[in-house]
Amino acid sequence: MENIKEITEALLKFRNERDWEKFHNPKDLALAINIESGELLEEFLWKKHEEANKENIKEELADVFAYAFLLAEKYNFNVKQIVLEKIKKNGEKYPISKAKGVATKYNKL
Amino acid sequence: MENIKEITEALLKFRNERDWEKFHNPKDLALAINIESGELLEEFLWKKHEEANKENIKEELADVFAYAFLLAEKYNFNVKQIVLEKIKKNGEKYPISKAKGVATKYNKL
Amino acid sequence: MENIKEITEALLKFRNERDWEKFHNPKDLALAINIESGELLEEFLWKKHEEANKENIKEELADVFAYAFLLAEKYNFNVKQIVLEKIKKNGEKYPISKAKGVATKYNKL
Amino acid sequence: MENIKEITEALLKFRNERDWEKFHNPKDLALAINIESGELLEEFLWKKHEEANKENIKEELADVFAYAFLLAEKYNFNVKQIVLEKIKKNGEKYPISKAKGVATKYNKL
Numbered sequence: 001m002e003n004i005k006e007i008t009e010a011l012l013k014f015r016n017e018r019d020w021e022k023f024h025n026p027k028d029l030a031l032a033i034n035i036e037s038g039e040l041l042e043e044f045l046w047k048k049h050e051e052a053n054k055e056n057i058k059e060e061l062a063d064v065f066a067y068a069f070l071l072a073e074k075y076n077f078n079v080k081q082i083v084l085e086k087i088k089k090n091g092e093k094y095p096i097s098k099a100k101g102v103a104t105k106y107n108k109l
Numbered sequence: 110m111e112n113i114k115e116i117t118e119a120l121l122k123f124r125n126e127r128d129w130e131k132f133h134n135p136k137d138l139a140l141a142i143n144i145e146s147g148e149l150l151e152e153f154l155w156k157k158h159e160e161a162n163k164e165n166i167k168e169e170l171a172d173v174f175a176y177a178f179l180l181a182e183k184y185n186f187n188v189k190q191i192v193l194e195k196i197k198k199n200g201e202k203y204p205i206s207k208a209k210g211v212a213t214k215y216n217k218l
Numbered sequence: 219m220e221n222i223k224e225i226t227e228a229l230l231k232f233r234n235e236r237d238w239e240k241f242h243n244p245k246d247l248a249l250a251i252n253i254e255s256g257e258l259l260e261e262f263l264w265k266k267h268e269e270a271n272k273e274n275i276k277e278e279l280a281d282v283f284a285y286a287f288l289l290a291e292k293y294n295f296n297v298k299q300i301v302l303e304k305i306k307k308n309g310e311k312y313p314i315s316k317a318k319g320v321a322t323k324y325n326k327l
Numbered sequence: 328m329e330n331i332k333e334i335t336e337a338l339l340k341f342r343n344e345r346d347w348e349k350f351h352n353p354k355d356l357a358l359a360i361n362i363e364s365g366e367l368l369e370e371f372l373w374k375k376h377e378e379a380n381k382e383n384i385k386e387e388l389a390d391v392f393a394y395a396f397l398l399a400e401k402y403n404f405n406v407k408q409i410v411l412e413k414i415k416k417n418g419e420k421y422p423i424s425k426a427k428g429v430a431t432k433y434n435k436l
Contacts, residue, residue: 002111002112003111003112003113003188003189004112004113006189007188007189007192007193010192010193010196011192011196014196014199014200017205017209018203018205018208018209018210019209019210020208020210020212022210023212023264025158026153026158026161026166027153027156027157027158027161028263028264030146030149030150030152030153031150031259031260031262031263031358032263033146033149033150033173034143034146034147034149034150034256034259034361035256035257035259035260035263037139037142037143037146037173037256038143038252038253038255038256038257038259039253039256040139040142040143041139041140041142041143041249041252041253041256042253043139044135044136044139044249045246045249045250045253045430046241046246046430047136047430048136049134049135049136052135052136054184057135057180057184058184058186058191059191059195059198061177061180061181061186061191062191062192062194062195063195064142064146064173064177065177065181065188065191065192066192066195066196068170068173068174068177069192071166071170072170072174075163075166075167077167077170079112079116079174080112080115080116082167082168082170082171082174083116083119083120083171083174083175083178084116084119085171086168086171086172086175087119087120087123087175089168090123091123094127096126096127099127099129100126100127100128101127101128101129101131103129103132103372103373103374132373137372137373140249140368140371140372141372143252143365143368144365144366144368144369144372146365147361147362147364147365147366147368148362148365150358150361150362150365151362153358154321154355154358154359154362155321155350155355156321212263212264212265220329220330221329221330221331221406221407222330222331224407225406225407225410225411228410228411228414229410229414232414232417232418235423235427236421236423236426236427236428237427237428238426238428238430240428241430243376244371244376244379244384245371245374245375245376245379248364248367248368248370248371249368251364251367251368251391252361252364252365252367252368255357255360255361255364255391256361258357258360258361259357259358259360259361261357262353262354262357265354266354267352267353267354270353270354272402275353275398275402276402276404276409277409277413277416279395279398279399279404279409280409280410280412280413281413282360282364282391282395283395283399283406283409283410284410284413284414286388286391286392286395287410289384289388290388290392293381293384293385295385295388297330297334297392298330298333298334300385300386300388300389300392301334301337301338301389301392301393301396302334302337303389304386304389304390304393305337305338305341305393307386308341309341312345314344314345317345317347318344318345318346319345319346319347319349321347321350
């Protein structure tokens, strides 16, 4: 089985055992992604990245992924497909010839 | 090839073609995850989730995934492994007997 | 003394007593605002707003304000002035005739 | 008139002229604070803070303040009072003797 499918099934099993589907509407899942992203960010606050705690980052990033996979599942998005499509679209917004080596946002390129 | 590996390789190719690795330190990747999570959240602002635009959500969620996979790669995290480990840990914080059907945070259970 | 000035002075006193100015660069203050905003958001997660805890919201919102005032101080922004200027600018993006009663983003009006 | 009261009245006037009160429930205001905080954060992405654009920061921070003041108004919070109370509370979590010069979180002090 593909690994994203395995992860998603484990998340759904965890959710269903706790009868939490009723809480997991797409809007609140988007809130959850933001909240977990904020906790991830906190691991870097007032610090250089070399000073951040890798174990904590691992757990907070896992939480971000968990809710992101659950939101993808809600909409039946194929994660690989949507990321590859976005890369393609970004390739048009950020052509190599203009974007190489600069962090400028596409609307300023 | 496993799909997470495929996604990650496509993201690294995109990044390297643009010589962006120098910008992608872990702290700024964590910022990027937050920024993209905020854009995802904006798709639900002032709305019921049924009114949100699925195409836009797809693109914003893809951006969240993209930076999350890039951060995981920075630390050599195996995404499947870290999410499954977190599910296990959360299972201890939220035992089914206490957590079933309630959205209470673990430290209040 | 104006109340924003009073709040800012109390925040600076607290910071300076702890010798924390060295941590409070503008970028990390922007991180702090995001982190506190995420904690505020968590008070509403999986809930209708009527179910949220007002005391907790008060504290999390206070944290958002604290870092926002500290960032404003870093740049010598006059908070009243920058908000009034932004209202004026938004008035042009959202003319009453077009924006009345609709939540449409300005670039779609 | 105190400046926070002036700012809040200008925000309410702007909102009411556009008949937007119906959108501004506390939960969505908390979302808006997060979204605007994310836009503020974007001004610092891939950059040292010295490279960030002060004019853009001014506008994004103004947006954070705008929604923060509107949320405070929803709950009839007195902004000066809640921030001063939080400073007092934080003074207990971060006593000068322990917190001076270190960025350690209170639960690790």
